[in-house]
Amino acid sequence: MNLKIYYFSGTGNSLAVSRKLEELLIEKGEIVHISNFENENSVEVDVDVVGFVFPVYFATIPDVVKAFIEKLYFKTNPYIFAIVTCNGVPSHSLFTLNKCLNAKGKSLSSGFVVDMPGNALTTPDEIIKERLKNSKNKVEQIAEYVNNRRTKELEGENNIKRHIESFVVSTVAKKLQFSPKKYSSTSECIGCGICEKVCPVQNIKMVDKKPQWENNCTACLACFHWCPKKAVKINKLISKRDKYHHPEVSISDMCLRK
Template sequence: MNAKLFYFSGTGNSLAVTRKIAKKIEANSIYNMADSIETEVSEDIVGFIFPVYFQDVPEIVKDFINKIEFKSNPYIFGIATCNGGPGFTLFNLDKILKYKGQKLSSGFTLTMPGNSVIILDLTSNLELQKERLQNSKIKLQKMSEMIIKQLDAGIDGENKIKDRLEGFIIQFAATKIYRAHKKFTTNEKCVKCGICYKICPENNINVDKKVNWGNSCNLCLACFHWCPQNGIELGNSTKNRIRYHHPDIIINDMILR
């Protein structure tokens, strides 16, 4: 299969999905949108796999797609991994692609274990994690069959003003009012191992005498969930919260530098 897949992943959900899809459709290669310099597309099939952030496409994904140079008119599919509904995420992905002279042939939604601890704890418990991971295997098989046949499956979600407004309000509350990106701290478990620095997709973390976060955080929560010591907190209420990463993904899969 002449296919190229691009992914972005904070806790490993979207990376695991990408690997499974790549194997099923026999894709040529996969690239991490957080650090890839591969921006030329000449394949017959192209896929974008990423999580839903505030009912929208993550900024890091938007920026990457805007850099892509399409040398062909491929069948393009998107898979939005999420804890709830996709909102207008996939419709916005289609809009971004149309600016590039392309279109989203199929936009899929895949419910995966939740991992957000921004303001509210939306991390799935162990039982729900297991259930969602099992269900995702069945859905991925169906998606793969449609992708191989290059069928136009339409776009999941709703392209409604209320979804855009809801996403904006949540994002505004998280970043402007609660200022979540300013709430990261370390606790007594931190050993300054540097894992948080190595996995941050925005290169926003510095480890010296202490761990410091800059102003480029996209709230992917990779640092929080992947810290091997559970040494990172977000605000004052995450001390006893579950840390999560996809069971098929290891820390070396996530390291960027």
């Protein structure tokens, strides 16, 4: 096995991209959810090709991805690529990931943005269709880079304005809109426990057949989008929107990581 794709995904976009890419790569290996390493202090990398695939949150990389990169211990000198999936505003995510890797003495050989349907702000139906279709073409292009170990400038925008913007947005949003106090279930809840199963950071515990949210939320919105009864309430903005998950990803796929 010579390839590892480490992914994080709340609603399946990043998982679908990882799978499609893996099909097209010459190197064979595995796709692994980074939450599998939640309780590890160190993660050894001993392959020749390593990929990171994850969503953009608040115009930067999710905290959970940052924490994962800090655990990596490189035994090889691999070709490293990354793909961020997002709703049109990747900002400096790939550059921030690269900085985290630089702290390990490594850097990205290539970094790509794949526009996907948004799971926080609503994306109109016609744009959802178009993005799902275009994403497949983009993944084919990415496969070509990875198969030929080609280097490429990171996609996105790395400037001070973008850094300030993501710092302000994420600080305010996490405190006010996505604070643990905001999460609750409505009377529609049937106690099925799907929200607990799909939460990638095990932040939900079922107590007397009702979900209880703890303080470790990474704002992935999996609990909201996968609830079969639309019984998860988070904040006004999210609660109003339609549910979404990637059409080729199922609940059981989301639970595979465990």
